[in-house]
Amino acid sequence: MIHLTVFAAVPFSNGWSPAIAIVMIICNVIAIAIGKSTMPNPSVGQALPMPEMFGGMGWPALLATTSLGHIIGIATLVLLSSYGIV
Numbered sequence: 001m002i003h004l005t006v007f008a009a010v011p012f013s014n015g016w017s018p019a020i021a022i023v024m025i026i027c028n029v030i031a032i033a034i035g036k037s038t039m040p041n042p043s044v045g046q047a048l049p050m051p052e053m054f055g056g057m058g059w060p061a062l063l064a065t066t067s068l069g070h071i072i073g074i075a076t077l078v079l080l081s082s083y084g085i086v
Contacts, residue, residue, distance in 0.1 A: 019086050024073040031069030035061060 036042055036055050043051075045058035054062060080086040 017086070020077060023076055023080065023086065024070070027073035027076055028066055028069030031072055032057075032062075032065045035065035035068065 032054065036057060039061055042055075042057045042061040045060040047058055048054055048062060051057065057065075077086060
């Protein structure tokens with residue numbers, strides 16, 4: 001039996017909206033900037049099709065930074081929806 005009390009702490013959201021997309025894009029851009037400035041070799045690995053768009057980052061660095069961006073974005077959206085902003 002699954003106990004649903006764990007999910008009671010997460011606020012209900014109405015699904016996708018442009019505001020949610022904007023928050024997620026901003027969080028991913030912030031994570032890419034953090035990763036670009038802190039990674040010692042972000043260009044290691046296979047190059048992206050347009051590397052100048054991401055500052056010369058490779059696929060591994062892009063996947064790592066956007067994964068971090070989604071984690072930050074989810075936390076931000078949960079916080080904003082708990083305050084009723086989103």
